[in-house]
Each structure stands twice: as C-alpha cells, then as structure tokens.
C-alpha cells in the first residue's frame with residue numbers, strides 16, 4: 001500500500017497566516033488544502049473553544065495529535081497545523097518520520113506584531129484567554145525555538161501580502177534537497193531551486209554576527225541579493241570582491257582576505273559566504289577552512305558547474321605555479337544554496353562547460369543522467385539564461401543538478417578525504433587539469449574535463465576494459481552538448497610531467513580512474529607507458 005504524504009506541512013504562531021497563506025499556496029500549486037483545526041472541529045463535532053472548555057487542554061492535545069498523525073500518513077496536499085501542535089511530543093515524532101521520508105515542514109515566520117494583532121482579532125483562541133498580548137508573547141518565547149528546530153525550512157513573511165508570502169513558500173516547497181551525511185561529516189543540505197538563497201540566514205544560524213560575503217564581480221547582482229538577505233537576518237556584512245575565475249584561486253588573494261578578516265575582527269563564531277562560480281566557492285571554502293583553523297561557511301553557487309560539483313563535498317583550495325588545486329583542505333560547508341534564479345545571467349559557454357561535470361557523473365555512476373542529456377542535447381546546447389527561468393528546461397536542469405549532486409554526495413559521504421571511492425569523481429581530471437594548466441586556464445575546467453573523459457575512455461578501451469562503442473558514445477554525447485572532445489596543443493612530455501603531479505599519483509607511479517563499463521569506474525595503477533601515450537595521441541584528432 002502506498003502512503004500519501006503531504007507535499008508540505010506549515011507551522012507557525014497563532015496569527016502568522018498559516019491557513020490563509022496555505023490555502024493560497026495550495027491553489028497556486030493546484031493541490032488540496034487541509035487545516036488541522038478545521039479537521040479537529042469536524043471530528044469533535046464542536047468548535048475548539050467549546051472543546052477546550054468542556055474537556056481541557058490535555059484532551060484537546062490528544063485529539064489534535066490523533067488527527068494530525070492520521071493526516072500526515074494519508075494526504076497529498078498542503079497541510080497547516082494549529083499554533084501549538086508542534087509542541088506535542090507525538091506530533092514532533094510524526095513530523096520527524098515525515099521529514100525522514102522527504103517531507104517539508106515550513107515555519108511561517110510572520111512579524112510578531114502583525115501576527116499578534118491578527119491572532120487577537122475575532123477571538124475564539126482559548127490559548128489567548130486573559131491578557132492576549134502577554135500570553136501571545138509568552139507562547140512565542142516558548143514556541144519559536146521549537147518551531148525553528150522542528151522545521152526544515154523557515155520562511156519570513158514580514159510585511160508581505162498573503163499572495164507574495166504564498167509565492168515565496170511555493171518556491172521553497174518546490175525546492176529539491178540532497179542531504180550530505182557520513183561518519184566523518186557534520187551533515188548538511190544542498191538546496192536546489194528558485195529562491196534557495198532565501199535560506200541563507202537559516203543555514204548560517206544565529207551564532208555568527210559578522211559575515212564575509214566573498215564573490216566575483218560578474219555575479220554582483222546576486223551578491224547584492226545575498227547582502228540584503230544577510231542584513232535582514234541581522235548580520236554585519238563585509239563585502240569582499242575577488243579577482244574572477246582562476247585568478248581568484250591564489251595565495252595572494254587568500255592572504256588579502258585573511259588580512260581583511262583580521263582587520264575587521266572576525267572571530268571563530270563568525271562566518272563566510274562564498275558566492276559565484278566554482279573558483280569563488282573553492283577560494284571562499286579555503287579561507288573558511290584556514291581562518292582560525294576553521295569557521296562556518298555556506299556556499300551559494302551561481303554557475304552550473306559550481307551547483308553540480310564545486311560547491312559540495314568540501315574540497316577547497318587554490319592553485320600554485322606548479323599546478324591546479326595543489327594546496328587546500330577537505331572542509332565541509334554548513335550548507336549549499338543552489339539558487340537557480342542566478343542561472344538567468346549565466347553565459348551560454350559557461351553553462352555548457354558545467355555539462356562536462358554532469359556527463360562525468362553519468363559515466364561513473366548514474367546512466368539516467370546520460371539519458372536526460374541525450375534527450376535534451378539541443379535545448380541544453382542552446383541554453384539562454386534570459387529565457388531559462390520561464391522555460392520547460394528549468395525542471396530538466398533541476399533534475400540534472402539534483403542527480404549530479406547526489407552522485408557527488410554518494411562518494412563524499414563514504415570517503416570525505418579521498419582514500420579510494422571518492423577518487424572516482426576525478427574521472428577525466430588527470431588529463432583535464434594538465435590541459436587547464438598548459439592552456440594557462442584559458443580553457444574552462446568543464447571543457448578540459450570533457451576531453452579528459454574521452455582520454456580516460458580511450459585508455460579504458462586500450463587496456464581491454466570497455467568496447468569501442470562506449471568510447472564513441474563519449475565523443476558523440478559530449479560533442480552533441482557543445483563540449484570539446486579533442487585537444488591539439490601541448491607537448492606530450494609536458495602533459496606527462498603534469499599528470500605525475502596529479503593528486504592521485506603515488507611516488508613516480510601514475511594512477512587514473514577509468515571505466516569498466518557505464519557506471520562502473522575502477523582504479524588504474526601504474527599503467528603501461530605506451531597505452532598512456534597512445535590514448536593521448538587519440539584525442540589529438
């Protein structure tokens with residue numbers, strides 16, 4: 001028997017607008033709506049104040065718990081709870097199970113003054129009998145910390161119309177979430193969807209008072225939005241603009257930020273937000289990992305590549321003159337907010353580059369990704385940010401992001417520090433990083449990885465692990481997405497020297513990730529020198 005679960009459960013203080021906003025959301029999403037209090041009155045056959053008077057609060061809470069738990073297991077719409085419901089232990093347990101099943105509990109945070117006035121209007125609230133304002137405030141002090149803990153999402157609706165609040169809620173509900181956990185990881189979520197950035201204050205929490213917002217200039221308009229959200233959240237915001245792309249991933253840039261954090265008096269309880277492409281989130285993470293030996297950080301990726309790969313997993317770092325990402329740390333973020341609205345300003349070539357890492361994840365673990373890429377290759381290749389948000393492609397891209405982040409999460413959760421399994425995420429990177437370096441980073445990372453995947457496929461074939469069809473499939477799929485599949489620059493000796501500096505190499509032995517079939521990566525230790533060179537010859541068409 002399949003269990004129906006609510007699409008979202010709304011909680012909040014009396015007068016927060018749960019019923020009004022919940023009804024709007026349900027209408028916008030074309031879903032049924034249920035209000036717990038109405039259902040209780042229906043079951044009890046009387047109004048709640050009357051029930052309270054006759055049987056008292058404990059009996060009411062019992063009935064409320066029965067009604068809520070039943071609905072949590074057999075309703076697939078928007079469900080709003082009574083103000084005090086989340087304080088009952090059995091309901092908290094029911095909500096925990098619901099969340100574990102993928103459910104979303106939204107805490108509607110209205111302006112206390114507005115909510116209090118609304119709650120007082122019309123009467124009929126037994127919990128506010130006597131001095132209503134005083135009682136409301138006392139309940140707020142008791143309930144607010146519990147609501148924050150119980151909910152998966154906090155939505156502030158201060159000063160908004162019910163329609164605007166409902167639209168905000170709908171964006172939050174429509175979001176996809178990938179949980180990253182693991183024995184050695186403080187768990188965190190990757191939130192994917194329009195408006196994901198609205199969760200910034202929730203993810204940063206209330207410990208930091210200062211937040212350094214590290215970003216590049218091309219994403220200024222998105223960092224303006226982040227700054228507004230941070231200020232609304234009550235943080236002191238320090239804007240730090242870094243040089244764009246790989247020019248930002250240097251020790252000099254990191255040093256400049258360390259100096260700034262020192263000057264501004266950043267302590268261990270303060271935090272960093274990295275906003276931009278993968279280069280910005282790599283650098284921001286590195287600064288967060290090193291400042292006072294580690295402070296909280298949240299990533300807001302704005303390029304496809306950063307959303308699917310760089311912002312998650314905790315590989316942070318900078319380049320050195322000798323090579324890519326040679327200095328860094330494994331240091332996990334407190335959360336990742338992949339706000340798909342930011343893709344509206346992403347240039348076509350940078351979007352396409354991100355597809356390189358998406359395809360890589362398909363080759364190593366999730367063939368469904370390859371199917372989606374194949375079916376939508378034309379639309380993906382002609383990505384136009386300005387039209388994207390209102391196009392049908394939004395859901396396709398959201399699906400690709402969620403699947404690719406899930407592939408990343410699978411590897412990272414089991415092997416944060418890359419002792420073995422995580423190395424599979426490096427498919428295509430041994431040659432890819434060498435190309436980037438030899439091209440003085442004028443080649444984008446995802447493009448270099450695409451060529452690197454073809455190279456690794458050729459190597460897999462030369463050593464008898466996969467047939468030629470799979471190598472050809474690499475070329476045709478990547479090519480259909482507008483990604484490069486060959487590279488004609490650079491001397492073999494230089495390439496080989498750089499591949500020896502790859503982090504997978506051990507001593508003077510090269511190590512690669514190759515395929516034994518689609519979705520079956522394997523390690524290749526110290527391969528024959530002629531195969532390594534012949535595979536290189538084959539990508540120089």
Ligand SMILES: NC(=O)c1ccc[n+]([C@@H]2O[C@H](COP(=O)([O-])OP(=O)(O)OC[C@H]3O[C@@H](n4cnc5c(N)ncnc54)[C@H](O)[C@@H]3O)[C@@H](O)[C@H]2O)c1
Pocket residue numbers: 216217218219244245246249276277278279280282302303304305306309310311312313314315316325342343344345346347350353354357444445446
């Ligand atoms: N840490 C990891 O696990 C990991 C994984 C993959 C890649 N990376 C790193 O990520 C970097 C590549 O990331 P990238 O492809 O995002 O490149 P990038 O960070 O260089 O960004 C590419 C360009 O796009 C701009 N940009 C980003 N978002 C934009 C937006 N919404 N609108 C307009 N412009 C925007 C950037 O400012 C930059 O000019 C490389 O340094 C790579 O090594 C790290």
Ligand SMILES: O=C(O)C(=O)C[C@@H](O)[C@H](O)[C@H](O)COP(=O)(O)O
Pocket residue numbers: 309313315324325357418422423425426429503
């Ligand atoms: O997360 C990982 O692990 C990866 O290898 C993901 C790669 O896609 C990414 O490009 C990463 O930055 C490469 O790291 P490096 O250790 O090869 O520098």
